[in-house]
Amino acid sequence: MIDFFVLGSGVSGSTIANVLSSKYSVHVFDKARGPGGRSSNKRFKNNLSFDHGVQYISPKSKIFTKYIKKLYKNKILKIWDDNHLDFTFEKKKLSIKYIGKKANNDLVKFNLKNIKKSFGSPVTKIYFKKKFWEITLKDKSKYQFKSLILTCPFPQLKKLAKKYLNKKILKLKVQMQPNITVMVAFKKQKNPPISSIRFDDDILAWAANENSKKRFKSNINLWTLQATLKWSKKTINKYKIDKTIMNQLISRFTKLTGFEKNKIIFKKIHGWKYSYNYKKTPYLSLWIKKYNLGICGDWFNGPKVEDAWLSANNLAKKIK
């Protein structure tokens, strides 16, 4: 029987899997078609590639900075330099922005390189049978593992593992905020010398110029647009049926930048229901020994990749 079933191939799942794999057998399962979770990259035909979740990593703590610098040295990550415009004029310290060499799920792919993994595998039920876990997938297949690690966002965790969590955990005040993201490609649009733009707008918060990440050469100009929190909250439950939502965000972008709408050759919307939690919980991770159940994820500590990584390492220490 394999030691650890890890649910989730995002930053926290891949990190804990990587650390545990030096001592235990590990198998990672994810409902998505590829690795990365909220740091995944969307690649469509004709080389249209967008980081539609995580845009960059700016490490803050000493320990995470050391880890990121190691990945930079090993050429997994590179620096996203150039011209980041901020029209909100908020006073922010300029930080180094690290991105994946090929895509922003490079960190996760590196972590999972030698680890057994299964994608397109949604977990629908978990059941602790005294000495081991029985995990059921959507296709009704069942797996048995000694221990279980859950790395999904808090609302999904509560749904899946309610029976195994005490009241204190179930009542944690975690609010995962939504984000509406649109990927858009312009043909024969002159690529401006701009990497990202932070807008002072009620709908459009931010836009990233994917070409400026210098991963490919193309005469197609690719942008990832992120909506404001207020507008994301208003539209998250209807963006799939209301097709005008994508066009409203794009129209705001073309209006504010002067890009020509008639040069658009591709557009796609993605709604992140559980993007970020801004409030810290009293925990960094949980290890519930009586069930051999571990829980980690960014939401314990904050809204960033760094929080996911710190949570996973904290859990690994508890297990070891």
Ligand SMILES: Cc1cc2nc3c(=O)[nH]c(=O)nc-3n(C[C@H](O)[C@H](O)[C@H](O)COP(=O)(O)OP(=O)(O)OC[C@H]3O[C@@H](n4cnc5c(N)ncnc54)[C@H](O)[C@@H]3O)c2cc1C
């Ligand atoms: C639009 C957006 C932009 C962001 N930008 C940045 C940024 O620029 N910099 C930054 O540092 N952070 C950013 N973040 C936050 C960052 O993405 C997260 O902090 C981090 O990726 C969380 O990693 P995680 O492993 O904890 O969770 P996730 O990445 O959410 O991983 C959880 C995984 O569990 C899987 N899963 C869930 N339920 C099941 C199930 N039932 N069965 C099987 N699998 C399941 C999911 O598919 C997912 O892969 C951004 C987030 C979003 C949404």
